[in-house]
Amino acid sequence: xxxxxxxxxxxxxxxxxxxxxxxxxxxxxxxxxxxxxxxxxxxxxxxxxxxxxxxxxxxxxxxxxxxxxxxxxxxxxxxxxxxxxxxxxxxxxxxxxxxxxxxxxxxxxxxxxxxxxxxxxxxxxxxxx
Amino acid sequence: xxxxxxxxxxxxxxxxxxxxxxxxxxxxxxxxxxxxxxxxxxxxxxxxxxxxxxxxxxxxxxxxxxxxxxxxxxxxxxxxxxxxxxxxxxxxxxxxxxxxxxxxxxxxxxxxxxxxxxxxxxxxxxxxx
DNA sequence: GATAATCTTTCCAGTAACTGGAAGGTCAAG
DNA sequence: CTTGACCTTCCAGTTACTGGAAAGATTATC
Numbered sequence: 001x002x003x004x005x006x007x008x009x010x011x012x013x014x015x016x017x018x019x020x021x022x023x024x025x026x027x028x029x030x031x032x033x034x035x036x037x038x039x040x041x042x043x044x045x046x047x048x049x050x051x052x053x054x055x056x057x058x059x060x061x062x063x064x065x066x067x068x069x070x071x072x073x074x075x076x077x078x079x080x081x082x083x084x085x086x087x088x089x090x091x092x093x094x095x096x097x098x099x100x101x102x103x104x105x106x107x108x109x110x111x112x113x114x115x116x117x118x119x120x121x122x123x124x125x126x127x128x129x
Numbered sequence: 130x131x132x133x134x135x136x137x138x139x140x141x142x143x144x145x146x147x148x149x150x151x152x153x154x155x156x157x158x159x160x161x162x163x164x165x166x167x168x169x170x171x172x173x174x175x176x177x178x179x180x181x182x183x184x185x186x187x188x189x190x191x192x193x194x195x196x197x198x199x200x201x202x203x204x205x206x207x208x209x210x211x212x213x214x215x216x217x218x219x220x221x222x223x224x225x226x227x228x229x230x231x232x233x234x235x236x237x238x239x240x241x242x243x244x245x246x247x248x249x250x251x252x253x254x255x256x257x258x
Numbered sequence: 259g260a261t262a263a264t265c266t267t268t269c270c271a272g273t274a275a276c277t278g279g280a281a282g283g284t285c286a287a288g
Numbered sequence: 289c290t291t292g293a294c295c296t297t298c299c300a301g302t303t304a305c306t307g308g309a310a311a312g313a314t315t316a317t318c
Contacts, residue, residue: 004265014266015306023304033313035266048232051225056185059304068236083233090230094223096180101219103177104212107197133294143295144277152275162284164295188275 006038010046017046025049025063056093061086135167139175146175154178154192185222190215 006028007014020026021036026045029037038046045066052062068082135157136143149155150165155174158166167175174195181191197211 002266013306016304018267019305033266035313052229053304054185055222055226055229056183065233080237083237087230087233090226090233093184094226097184097219097223097226100181100184101216104194104216104219108209108212131295142277145275147297148276162295164284182275 001038001043003036003038006036006043006046009043011050012046020046020049023059025059025066130167130172132165132167135165135172135175138172140179141175149175149178152188154188154195186218 001009003014003017007017010017012020018036021028026042028039028042031037048066049062052065053059057065064082065086130138132143132146136146139146141149147165150157155171157168157171160166177195178191181194182188186194193211194215
């Protein structure tokens with residue numbers, strides 16, 4: 001499939017997809033006309049990149065995560081410990097998102113334009129867990 | 130408090146804190162010696178920035194969220210709808226993180242170095258919800 | 259079959275959000 | 289009063305895109 005189609009399915013702009021190829025995150029086939037030809041598996045990788053980038057993982061982290069399910073010859077222990085550490089990171093991110101959510105909920109519930117100078121939200125907004 | 134202290138408490142490097150000042154996210158006082166002097170409220174903002182940046186919100190989104198609890202004169206409806214839309218974004222992010230988590234769990238459970246070329250993880254990694 | 263619209267290609271420059279390093283001023287300890 | 293750990297500004301470099309030009313390929317319309 002062409003890049004436009006891959007872009008639509010992955011949610012990433014074509015520009016970004018080409019950039020990801022430049023930095024070696026994937027290597028799609030080329031059609032006879034020179035156009036990039038993306039497989040279903042390529043699209044899965046792109047979609048994966050789209051998500052994890054949007055959730056605060058760096059490109060290098062994404063590269064590792066992609067390698068994780070591509071390097072089939074890797075030792076099981078390696079793979080597991082890598083995935084495990086990312087799982088912990090994700091746990092932490094979910095907790096932080098919940099705290100952010102609480103903060104915004106407090107904001108909605110308690111501050112309707114009439115709050116005092118030292119609104120308690122200020123104490124909460126930094127996530128005092 | 131000096132920038133080093135603010136850096137420690139917020140989890141942001143001093144460089145980044147100065148950069149955030151450059152782009153107008155906060156304006157700490159200055160001591161007589163010219164050193165930046167951060168208030169507790171400044172540190173809350175920095176901590177807030179540290180978190181939301183790490184969770185995939187852009188600097189401009191963070192600027193809006195900061196404005197949201199600083200602009201005390203704003204119409205309540207404005208504030209609420211803004212916070213509300215961010216809440217929805219956060220909901221979506223939490224769901225995406227859970228899906229990422231599932232993907233990694235499957236990876237750990239099913240792929241210990243002996244998977245076939247078309248590992249089912251590939252289907253899952255893109256989050257087919 | 260010409261032509262126009264809509265792809266696609268590469269390349270190069272610009273932006274966003276930092277990050278590192280130099281050159282120099284300030285401060286607290288010994 | 290000097291040493292070391294701070295702090296300052298400024299300028300250059302990096303990461304991760306993003307926009308635009310110039311040109312070739314494909315598809316739609318006349």
